[in-house]
Amino acid sequence: QVQLVESGGGSVQAGGSLRLSCEASDTTVLYNCMAWFRQAPGKEREKVAHIYRDGDSRTTDFADSVKGRFTMTQGNAKNSLYLQMTSLKPEDTAMYYCAASRPTWQFQWQCTRDSTYVYWGQGTQVTVSS
Numbered sequence: 001q002v003q004l005v006e007s008g009g010g011s012v013q014a015g016g017s018l019r020l021s022c023e024a025s026d027t028t029v030l031y032n033c034m035a036w037f038r039q040a041p042g043k044e045r046e047k048v049a050h051i052y053r054d055g056d057s058r059t060t061d062f063a064d065s066v067k068g069r070f071t072m073t074q075g076n077a078k079n080s081l082y083l084q085m086t087s088l089k090p091e092d093t094a095m096y097y098c099a100a101s102r103p104t105w106q107f108q109w110q111c112t113r114d115s116t117y118v119y120w121g122q123g124t125q126v127t128v129s130s
Helices: 108-112
Strands: 004-007 010-015 018-024 034-037 046-054 056-060 070-074 081-085 096-098 124-129
Touching: 004 046, 004 096, 010 046, 018 034, 018 124, 034 108, 046 096, 046 108, 056 070, 056 081, 056 108
Parallel strands: 010 124
Antiparallel strands: 004 018, 018 081, 034 046, 034 096, 046 056, 070 081, 096 124
16 A cells, blocks of 8 residues: 655745645556645645646646646656645645555546545645735
8 A cells, every 4th residue: 555745844924835745655656646635624625736647648737726826746756746836825724635546547537536536645734824
């Protein structure tokens, strides 16, 4: 079972930036769907972004709330990810989680479904003050 470890969270002022990292213990197979979720106290979990990987092809998608401010890139390790967050707002305050699908083939549309993600990290806290 793959272990996902997030890092990079912290406290910043509004307008600031942070880069979150997700490192996966399994680098032998490619997880087609990987994503970043967040959950603020008292709120439902929200998928912030996902990436679909098929060979050398990479497709990303972002929640409307973060489009134009967040980007997601792949690290050097096969299943490592970065989430670059800029122009942060107080409403971005949440615990951020990295998630991955099963290491079996996934179609691109499956990355849009929360139920596709079965492996989760422990989360990293992001706090944005006004």
